[in-house]
Amino acid sequence: MSQAEDISLVARWLAESESTVLFTGAGISTESGIPDFRSPGGVWTKYRTIYFDEFRQSAEARREYWRQKSEAHVEFSAAAPNAGHQILAAWEAHGVARGLITQNIDGLHQIAGSRQVLELHGTAREATCLDCAARFEIDPLVVQFRETGEVPPCPNCETGRLKHATVSFGQMLPTDVLETAYDWCSDADLILAIGSSLVVTPAADLPVAVRRRGGRVVILNRDETGLDQIADAKLSGGIGATLVAIDAALSR
Structure with a gap:
């Protein structure tokens, strides 16, 4: 089928569905100017990985972690939701979708208006203390780090190890979020x-769970994916433009 026919088909499936789940990865945020960290020139290609155990054990590792995260913060803090984010938020608001599961840490779905959001890898818009579990807005802490070059102390317990509220390499995904x-x-x-x-599993297993239940799987991604073989429809155009087209077909 043509892309236009696939778009019409997906719109019909959305209209007929009694429980639709939305799942997003980095591709939707690149259209807001946020680079995929895995891409050439991305943060992961420029710096060494700070694993979770090293972060917990080494003050120097914590300083390097904050330096890397502070650079990445510049790239996403000024970004705004794009048409794709806005369409997905509208679908939730209108009852077209139950909610949204994301691998992204930029918070753009919530800024666009999505409310039922499961963040598998946490959020870079907050910091958390590994010792007292308190959470804080990230912006003033990044400013403090840039000014001093030192990892900010926990504003709550004053001695705890403060970390961005994201999942690091070697750190488990939040069990409650994954179970939901x-x-x-x-x-x-x-x-x-x-x-x-x-x-990347276990996130990549979620569409498989839908398929196992007998549900349909639609993939919208520019490149090939690890699950193309189980997709009922695969759309490869620009994400924002394709979601706008699906929404227009759904409205009709």
Whole structure:
């Protein structure tokens, strides 16, 4: 089928679905100017990885971690949601979708208006203390780090190890978030996987859970993914433009 025919088909599936789950990866945010960290020139290609155990054990590792995160902060803090984010938020508001599961840490879905959001890898818009579990807005802490070059102390307990509220290499995904994501997918009859390579587990297992339940899998991604073989439809155009087209077909 042509892309236009696939778009019409996906719109019909959305209209017929009783429980649709949205799943997003980095591809939707690159259209807001946020680079994929894995891409050439991305933060992950320029700096060494700070693993979670090293962060916990080494003050120098914590300083290097904050230096890397502070650079990445510049790239996403001024970014705004794009048309794709806005369409997905509208679908939730209008009852077209149950909610949204994301691998992204930039918070753009919430800024666009999405409310039922499961952040598998946490959020870079907050910091958390590993010792007292308090959470804080990240902006003033990044400013403090840039001014002093020292990792800010926890504003609550004063001695705790302060970390961005994201999942680091070697750190487990939040169990409660992952369990809720699987519950959603186990009940879903349709999932739209958008802007994800679908190769990183356990997140990539979520569309498989929908398929196992007998639901449909729609993939919207520019490149091939690890789950193209199970997709009922694969759309490869620009994410924002394609979601706008699906929404227009849905409205008709």
